[in-house]
Amino acid sequence: MTAAQPSSTAEARRSPGPWRTAAADLSRNRSALAAAVVLLIVVTASLCAPLYAAHIAHTDPFQSHVSGTTVVGGKTVPVLTPSSTGLGLGVTPIGPTWDPAHYFLGADNQGRDVMARLLYGGRTSLFIGFTAAVLTCLVGTAVGVVAGYAGGVVDSVISRVLDVVWAFPVYLLAICLSVVLLTNGLHLGPLTVDAGSLWLPVTIIAAIYVPYIARPLRGQVLVLRNKEFIHAAVGSGAPTPRILRREVLPNVLPTTIVFVPLMTALAMLTESALSFLSVGVQPPDASWGTIIEDGLGLLYTRPAVTIAPGLLIALTTAALNVLGDGVRDALDPGARLRGGV
Amino acid sequence: MSRSTRRGALAAAAVALALTAAACSSAGGGSSTGPTASSSGSGTGSAAFQPQHKGGTLKLVAHAAAGSFDPQVNYTLQYWQLYQSLYDGLLAFKKVGGQESFTVVPDLATAMPKVTNGGKTYTFTLRKGVTFSNGKALTTDDVVASFERIFKVSSPTAGTFYNGIVGADVCLKKPAGCTLPKGVIGDAKTNTVTINLTAADPEFPYKLAVPHASILPKDSPAKDAGTKPLPSTGPYTAASYDPNRELKLVRNPHFKEWSRDADPQGYPDVIDYTFGQTVESEVTAVENGQADWMFDAPPADRLNEIGTKYASQAHVNPLTAFWYATLNVNSAPFNNKLARQAINWAVDRSAVVRLYGGTNLASPACTILPPGFPGHVDSCDYTKGGGTTWKAPDLAKAKALVKQSGTAGQQVGIVVQDDDVNKSIGQYLQSLLTQLGYKATLKPLSANIQFTYIQNTKNKVQLALTSWYQDYPAASDFLNVLFSCASFHPGSDSSINISGFCDKGVDAKMQAAIRTAQTDEQSANQQWGAIDQDVMAQSPVVPLINPKIIDFTSKRLGDYRFSKQFYMLVGQTWVK
Numbered sequence: 001m002t003a004a005q006p007s008s009t010a011e012a013r014r015s016p017g018p019w020r021t022a023a024a025d026l027s028r029n030r031s032a033l034a035a036a037v038v039l040l041i042v043v044t045a046s047l048c049a050p051l052y053a054a055h056i057a058h059t060d061p062f063q064s065h066v067s068g069t070t071v072v073g074g075k076t077v078p079v080l081t082p083s084s085t086g087l088g089l090g091v092t093p094i095g096p097t098w099d100p101a102h103y104f105l106g107a108d109n110q111g112r113d114v115m116a117r118l119l120y121g122g123r124t125s126l127f128i129g130f131t132a133a134v135l136t137c138l139v140g141t142a143v144g145v146v147a148g149y150a151g152g153v154v155d156s157v158i159s160r161v162l163d164v165v166w167a168f169p170v171y172l173l174a175i176c177l178s179v180v181l182l183t184n185g186l187h188l189g190p191l192t193v194d195a196g197s198l199w200l201p202v203t204i205i206a207a208i209y210v211p212y213i214a215r216p217l218r219g220q221v222l223v224l225r226n227k228e229f230i231h232a233a234v235g236s237g238a239p240t241p242r243i244l245r246r247e248v249l250p251n252v253l254p255t256t257i258v259f260v261p262l263m264t265a266l267a268m269l270t271e272s273a274l275s276f277l278s279v280g281v282q283p284p285d286a287s288w289g290t291i292i293e294d295g296l297g298l299l300y301t302r303p304a305v306t307i308a309p310g311l312l313i314a315l316t317t318a319a320l321n322v323l324g325d326g327v328r329d330a331l332d333p334g335a336r337l338r339g340g341v
Numbered sequence: 342m343s344r345s346t347r348r349g350a351l352a353a354a355a356v357a358l359a360l361t362a363a364a365c366s367s368a369g370g371g372s373s374t375g376p377t378a379s380s381s382g383s384g385t386g387s388a389a390f391q392p393q394h395k396g397g398t399l400k401l402v403a404h405a406a407a408g409s410f411d412p413q414v415n416y417t418l419q420y421w422q423l424y425q426s427l428y429d430g431l432l433a434f435k436k437v438g439g440q441e442s443f444t445v446v447p448d449l450a451t452a453m454p455k456v457t458n459g460g461k462t463y464t465f466t467l468r469k470g471v472t473f474s475n476g477k478a479l480t481t482d483d484v485v486a487s488f489e490r491i492f493k494v495s496s497p498t499a500g501t502f503y504n505g506i507v508g509a510d511v512c513l514k515k516p517a518g519c520t521l522p523k524g525v526i527g528d529a530k531t532n533t534v535t536i537n538l539t540a541a542d543p544e545f546p547y548k549l550a551v552p553h554a555s556i557l558p559k560d561s562p563a564k565d566a567g568t569k570p571l572p573s574t575g576p577y578t579a580a581s582y583d584p585n586r587e588l589k590l591v592r593n594p595h596f597k598e599w600s601r602d603a604d605p606q607g608y609p610d611v612i613d614y615t616f617g618q619t620v621e622s623e624v625t626a627v628e629n630g631q632a633d634w635m636f637d638a639p640p641a642d643r644l645n646e647i648g649t650k651y652a653s654q655a656h657v658n659p660l661t662a663f664w665y666a667t668l669n670v671n672s673a674p675f676n677n678k679l680a681r682q683a684i685n686w687a688v689d690r691s692a693v694v695r696l697y698g699g700t701n702l703a704s705p706a707c708t709i710l711p712p713g714f715p716g717h718v719d720s721c722d723y724t725k726g727g728g729t730t731w732k733a734p735d736l737a738k739a740k741a742l743v744k745q746s747g748t749a750g751q752q753v754g755i756v757v758q759d760d761d762v763n764k765s766i767g768q769y770l771q772s773l774l775t776q777l778g779y780k781a782t783l784k785p786l787s788a789n790i791q792f793t794y795i796q797n798t799k800n801k802v803q804l805a806l807t808s809w810y811q812d813y814p815a816a817s818d819f820l821n822v823l824f825s826c827a828s829f830h831p832g833s834d835s836s837i838n839i840s841g842f843c844d845k846g847v848d849a850k851m852q853a854a855i856r857t858a859q860t861d862e863q864s865a866n867q868q869w870g871a872i873d874q875d876v877m878a879q880s881p882v883v884p885l886i887n888p889k890i891i892d893f894t895s896k897r898l899g900d901y902r903f904s905k906q907f908y909m910l911v912g913q914t915w916v917k
Contacts, residue, residue, distance in 0.1 A: 064772040066692035082699040083645045086652040089702060089891070090644025091695045109641070109696070109765050110772070196782050278759060283768055283783045284775070297761040300642040 018331075022254075025330035032326020035319040042316050046122030053116040056100050061120055062284040065111030070094065070102045079103070079111040092301050108294045108305050117286045118308055124287040125313070128202050129268030135206035136263050140213025141256045145248055147214065148221025149240075159218070162211040170208055174270055177204045178279035196282045201274060205267045212266075213259055220252050254331040261324035265317040272313050288313050390598075390606060394899065394915035399609035401911070402623045403636035406584035406616045411566040412555040413490060416497040418810070418908065419636055421552050423614070425904075426607055426912030427573040427590070428555035431465050431484070431534070432546055433603040434906040436913065442904035443814040445546045448603035449479065449556055449574065450534075453546075460541030460859060465534045472595035473558050474578035481527030484534045486559035492519040493563040502548040507537040517563070543858045547813035576607045576912055588614040607912030608900070624893065627654070633895040633916055634909065641761060644698055647893055656892040657701060658903045661711045662810040663819075664693075664703075666770065666883040667795065667839040669803050674748035674779065681880035683746065684804075685723035687739035687773055690731050693885045696765045702891065705731040706884035709819050709873050715862075716816030716869030722877050739777060749778035756795050757806040759785035766885070767806055774804075793834040798841065805839060808888070813906070816869035817858070821851050824876050842881035847872060 016024070026032055053061055068079045072094070083090045093107040105114040147158040165173070181200055186193040193199045224230060224247075233243045268288075274280030275289025283290070288309035295305030407419040412428045415421070425436060433448035435441050447453055450465040457464070471479040492499050492512035500513050512519035526535045538545065548554060557571050570579030576598070577590040590612035598606045618626065624643045626632035628651060639647055647655050668675040668684060675681050690705030697703040704712075707721035707730065719729040726732055743749050753774050757767035767783050774781035786794055795805035812818050822828060826848050828838035850872050858865035877884075892909050894901060895916075902910045 062772070063776065064692070064769045066695050066769055067689055080695050082695065083648055085645075086649035087647075087655055087657060087701060089648030089655070089657070089699060090641060091699045092645060109761075110768055278785055283771060297641050297765075301645065302642075 022327075022330040026326055029326040029329060031322050032330075035322035035326065038315060038319040039323065042122060042312070042319070043126060046119055046126055049116065049119035049123055052100075052119055053113070057104070057113050057116050058101065059113045059116055061112050061116035061286065063112070065107070068111050070097075072097050072099070072102060079107050080109075093298065093305075095302055096304055105304055105308055106302055108291070108302075109298060110294075114291070114305050114308065117291055118288070118312065121286040121288045121291050121309060122312065122316075124198060124281055124285055125268050125271060125289070126316075128198060128205065128271045128281070128287065129264045132202045132205040132209075132267040132271070133260055133263035135202065136209045136267070137213055137256050137259050139206065140210045140259075141217055141249075141252065143210060144214035144217030145221050145244060145252060148218040149225055149244060149248060151222075151225070155218070158214075162214055165208065166211040166215070168208075171270070171273060173208050174204055174274055175277060175279055177208070178274055182279060182282070196285075198281065198285065201271055201280045204274075205270050208270075209263060209266065213256070213263070217252050217255060220255060221248060224248055224251055258324060258328040258331055261320045261327060265320035265324070268313065268317055268320075388900070390601075391608075391900075391915075394608050394917055396608075396610050397915070397917035398611040398613055399634075399898075399911070399914060399916050400632045400895075401612065401614040401634050401636065402618055402626055402632040403614065403616055404618060404620055404623065406588065408584065409565050409567050410570045410579060410582050410588070411494065412552040412571070413487075413494050413496045413557070414565045415552070422907050422909065423588075423590070423612075423911060424552040424555065425575075425604075425907050425910065426577045426612075427575045427579065428552060428557075429471075429574045429604055430549050430551070430554040430556060431467075432550040432554075434550050434904065435602050436605055436904065436910055437602070438902035438904060438910070440905065442906045445550050446600065446602045448550075448600065449484075454536075458537075460543070461538045463536045463538075463545065465536075467532045467534060468599055469532065470597070471574055471599065473572040473574055474593040474595060475558065475572040476595060477558055477572070479556065479574060480559075481529050481532060481534050483559045484556050485521070485525050485527040486561070487554075487556045488525040488536070489519045489521055490557065490561060490563060491553060492516045494565055496553050498548075498551075498553050502551070502553065505538045505540060505542050505545070507539055509539075541859055543855075543862075544813065544815050544817065547815065551812065575604050577612060584616065586616060588616075590614070605913065608915035608917070609912070612911065627893050627895055630895050630897065633898045633914070634911075635893055638762075639891060639893055641698060644702075644891075647891070648701075651893070654894050654896060654898075656894065656901055656903065656909075657889050658892070658905075658908075659704075659713070659887065659889045660810060661714050661814065661905065662808060663706050663709065663711050663887050664697075664766075664806070664808040664885045665706070665709075666885060667802075667805045667807060668881055668883065669801075669839075669841055670879075670881050671798075671841040672801060672803060674746070674751040674753065675803060677746045677748055678879060679742045679746035680748045682723070683739040683742035683777060684774075685877075685880050685883050686735045686742065687777055688770070688883050688885065689734040689773075690885060691733075692769055693766055696769060697762060697886055697888065701889070703886040703888045706887045707731045707877075708884060709823070709876060709882070710816055710869065711811075711819075711887045714811070714816065714819070715814060716820075716866040716873065718870035718873065720874055720877075722874070723880075736776070743777050743779075751779055753779045753781045753803050754784055754801075755781060755804045755806070756784045756786060756791060756800075756802050758788040758791045760788060763788075763806055770804070770806070795839055796836040797834050798831040798836065802839070806885075807839065815858075816866060816873075817851070817855060820869060820872055820876065821855065824881065825851055840881035842876070842879065844876075844879060847875050847879075850875065 053059055065079050069076050070079055079094050080091045093109055094103050095106040097103050103113055108114055143158060147155045182195055185195040186200060186203060193203055230247055233247050271280055271287060272289035275287045276293045281287040281290050291309040292306050298305050407417040409415050412424050429448045431448060431450040432445050435444040435446050449468055449471060451468050454463040454465045467481055491503055493516050495516050503509055504513060506521060507524035508521040509524060524537055561571050568582050568584060570582055573593060576593055576596045578593040580589045580591045582588045592610055620637045620640050623635040623637060624639050627635050668681045670676055694700055694703045694705055710717040721729055721731050724731045725735040755767050755770050757763045764785050771781040771783045794800050795802045795807060809823060822837060824838060824842050826843035829841050829843050830836040854865050854868035854872060857868055897916050899915045900913060902913050904910055
């Protein structure tokens with residue numbers, strides 16, 4: 001007995017802790033690692049958009065070049081070529097040249113470099129997706145924890161409000177809010193968001209997904225509230241904010257963290273859908289959704305304008321989902337056995 | 342009028358008519374001498390009926406229906422085109438291709454009216470033997486009732502085209518009980534109809550030749566007939582109409598051709614108009630022979646295919662219309678003339694032509710009156726190097742003017758329709774304004790609301806993209822309608838003078854031109870040409886392009902004819 005005691009203490013001292021264990025688990029998950037690498041590449045490339053536009057493509061991706069020219073194979077050619085055959089109807093933008101300095105992926109109907117816009121679009125889409133996801137998770141966690149811990153009238157009121165928001169089809173709600181707010185922007189007390197600002201889609205997307213975070217977390221807190229350590233904390237006279245901060249939050253935080261990549265993917269898809277419908281990101285800003293919309297009128301002649309951002313959206317959201325699954329498995333190994341969060 | 346709707350014209354045209362004064366000379370106003378543009382691939386002149394082509398079903402397709410089928414209510418190009426084979430007025434535009442289609446000819450009247458009383462009284466003799474599709478004979482009572490019905494149903498042009506009829510002022514105030522005892526007088530004994538105007542109106546024959554002046558049975562409902570088609574006098578009648586699915590026109594069993602110029606008999610037995618397809622699928626349907634004609638403009642990415650693989654089935658015709666950007670002269674930054682002129686110098690019209698579909702579908706515009714239109718004079722105030730036609734933008738000059746105006750850095754909102762072409766031109770303008778130093782934002786709105794939205798001053802629109810298509814071939818239909826002080830109605834959705842331009846000097850010149858037109862059309866057109874340049878010197882708008890139209894038809898469709906007034910003559914095409 002006596003000999004075993006120091007040994008047990010030493011083992012406890014060597015224990016890496018839940019976060020380090022989770023990181024180690026995550027680093028052993030090859031799928032999650034591959035997804036992380038893909039995300040890293042996409043994020044790095046998007047962050048380098050200004051460098052690409054200014055120093056490689058030498059173009060302003062937000063300025064029309066309808067009457068512009070470029071060089072292909074040493075020859076100067078128009079960026080938008082009027083048809084010269086038959087009745088000479090229509091104008092076709094230059095297609096992919098595979099030359100990074102001259103319209104690598106071709107031009108859109110404004111004569112803008114699709115590659116440069118894709119990179120800038122990535123910055124916008126990733127910014128909106130990540131920011132909206134973080135906002136959703138922060139607000140959703142706060143609402144869920146308060147509702148679950150307070151119970152009674154507070155829980156009833158919050159839950160009914162969440163039910164009402166949940167009852168709306170999410171895209172329909174997002175479209176309605178966007179259409180209304182795109183006219184004059186958002187003015188809610190001290191909160192003011194301009195109509196053309198990227199923060200408008202961020203706010204809308206964050207708001208519509210709050211119930212998706214708050215409801216499961218509320219359920220988790222309802223279970224936690226009846227645990228012995230919470231009763232002990234209450235019995236010891238700890239104030240409620242301290243209990244929430246020290247006892248409840250640390251126990252729901254892994255769930256919130258698992259939600260971040262998954263919500264980022266969801267927010268990016270929603271942003272793309274809204275922008276595709278012209279009620280998300282507004283010109284001259286570009287996102288992958290707006291680029292798909294720009295390419296819709298070129299589907300028969302220049303499908304790359306639509307396909308390229310579509311592929312990037314698919315790739316990025318798939319990577320985020322795989323990474324999210326990996327994070328979940330790492331933070332809650334039991335969930336893997338149960339088959340879900 | 343705009344391409345999809347003619348609603349815009351009414352308010353402005355009312356103003357134009359209200360300002361019309363003095364005497365007019367008989368029916369001379371009906372024939373235009375100005376237009377010279379030719380239609381490609383379109384037949385011209387009246388052709389003899391070829392019985393071997395009679396029969397079959399002509400299949401038309403459109404993305405959407407155009408609302409009410411009531412000819413005194415509907416104000417769209419889509420149905421005005423069809424009405425040419427259904428409804429008749431006392432007068433009509435000649436049903437031929439080319440320049441002659443601007444000529445007004447007698448239709449339900451036996452001859453052009455006798456004009457007396459200093460141009461204020463028109464007397465028509467009604468044709469005998471004309472029968473409605475419901476079997477009832479046409480009488481002078483029908484004519485009187487039809488003019489009263491224009492006001493009872495609050496026809497879009499009641500207050501603009503027909504407000505000069507004696508008694509119209511009362512009818513406009515109390516439409517339900519409208520009577521025109523001194524304005525439109527029918528005499529059954531002599532089979533004549535007399536129309537009295539409060540003032541001479543040289544454009545009145547044109548107004549009698551458009552569908553809102555169609556003659557309908559006297560027992561027609563005194564309200565919008567909506568989806569229940571009214572009996573017609575023309576070669577076809579509507580058998581059924583479901584705006585969500587289909588419009589079916591069949592032969593009018595009581596029709597006997599009385600004037601090949603005014604209302605010739607048609608070739609197909611049935612005209613089947615289907616709604617609800619996407620524009621892409623319309624193109625495919627015509628290519629595959631499943632449809633004979635599509636109403637909508639083909640999408641940009643199918644133009645090359647149509648122009649090469651299906652060139653023989655594509656008919657391109659110039660339109661007497663212009664696309665333009667309005668600059669709000671009453672609010673910053675465009676209350677500064679230098680800022681307005683800067684935009685005119687900066688806009689690359691050839692870029693807009695490309696965005697519209699290329700040089701074979703549009704040409705750069707410098708003037709308000711389209712080329713070939715009465716009064717048009719080749720001139721171009723805002724082109725690099727000067728000259729009478731547009732050559733290139735002068736961005737350096739534009740930037741200097743913006744600097745001189747002190748408006749750089751100001752916010753400019755651009756309001757456009759949300760279809761591909763309008764939006765891409767809007768994006769170009771946004772890019773250009775940013776280059777000039779403004780903080781430009783783009784606001785695409787549904788076509789259903791954009792046209793009225795940009796007219797209302799309450800919406801504080803600074804720059805809008807819009808277009809104007811002629812109602813009838815007269816310079817006043819552009820200049821007086823779009824730029825007279827009387828066309829500017831602050832706070833109203835019907836303020837077709839979208840720029841809010843009101844120059845007393847220019848206004849006086851327009852009134853003088855209207856007066857001159859009553860006696861000397863040629864001199865009046867010269868005056869209109871000068872007024873066009875006067876307006877452009879102040880730069881309330883930026884003329885962008887003069888568009889053309891593509892009619893994409895099936896391989897089997899024959900005898901394609903393009904009327905400059907009402908476009909493809911649907912009933913005159915054959916499919917057999």
